[in-house]
Amino acid sequence: MARACQLMQQSLARELAYLDIKPPHLDILVNLFRFEGISQQELARKLLVGRSNMSMLLPQMEKRGLIERRGDKQDKRVLRLYLTEAGRRLTREAMTIQTALIDRMMSDAPIEECELMTTHMERVITLLLKDEREPLETVVDQ
């Protein structure tokens, strides 16, 4: 199953190349599309990556004119993120590609199953995130 995800990432990467972006950029764009005004830290948490990663990617996307980073008025530490018009356009194109790929993947799976699976996945995510805080010896006890 991990293999399938790996392959899907590769396929996605290959098709996103037409737009000159990569999966990490898409992740960022999509999240900003829905949660405009989010901070770098919040974005990193949503994507499950380190904030240093954001510090590498975001300035580069800003230079490319896809996003904007404006300092928060109340808290001078945080930078709030916004899509530019160009960024929004690109995001829509990229999401088209992505959904096309997903459709192709799931074409022969009934819809209810997909939804069931995603709810399972979400539960798994919350479960794992909880574990992350407790190093849990329970598995290696004996």
Next chain:
Amino acid sequence: MARACQLMQQSLARELAYLDIKPPHLDILVNLFRFEGISQQELARKLLVGRSNMSMLLPQMEKRGLIERRGDKQDKRVLRLYLTEAGRRLTREAMTIQTALIDRMMSDAPIEECELMTTHMERVITLLLKDEREPLETVVDQ
């Protein structure tokens, strides 16, 4: 869903640390466990990684006494891979950890669903591998 896989990899990595190995090593061990005598190239294909990757990891595992690499008699290019006794022991422990993790993940999902999902995943994999050979303009035609 990609996030769930990512998190599962991280959890697995954290628990495998007790055995001083990482997910890539586990992948190798498990595959050798079932397909002893495989070549480096075949192993790389199964794991969907480049063969250069194998050239990095395998010598290191050989030095650690987990595997053995013996040259094929008929074809002097290939190195065939075998688990040592220590490697087999370690593999069993690691698989225990892995299956425990998976069980915890899927504890609240009915078994038939899991199986359905894996068959879907396998179909997806073969589908994507086929795509890989045809760059397919079909998605970006318009």
Next chain:
DNA sequence: ACTTTATTGTTCATAGTTGAACATTATTGG
């Protein structure tokens, strides 16, 4: 037999991700 093409494994330069250390700013406790 011999040239060409393909395959296997290795090496190396490259790119992506991470965690630790740091500076800056907020928050909390005395």
Next chain:
DNA sequence: CCAATAATGTTCAACTATGAACAATAAAGT
């Protein structure tokens, strides 16, 4: 008010994975 603690974003060194270039060997075409 001030010290201690925490949070945000940046930088940097380390690690991983990759693809291209390469040497050795095999297979195919002539």
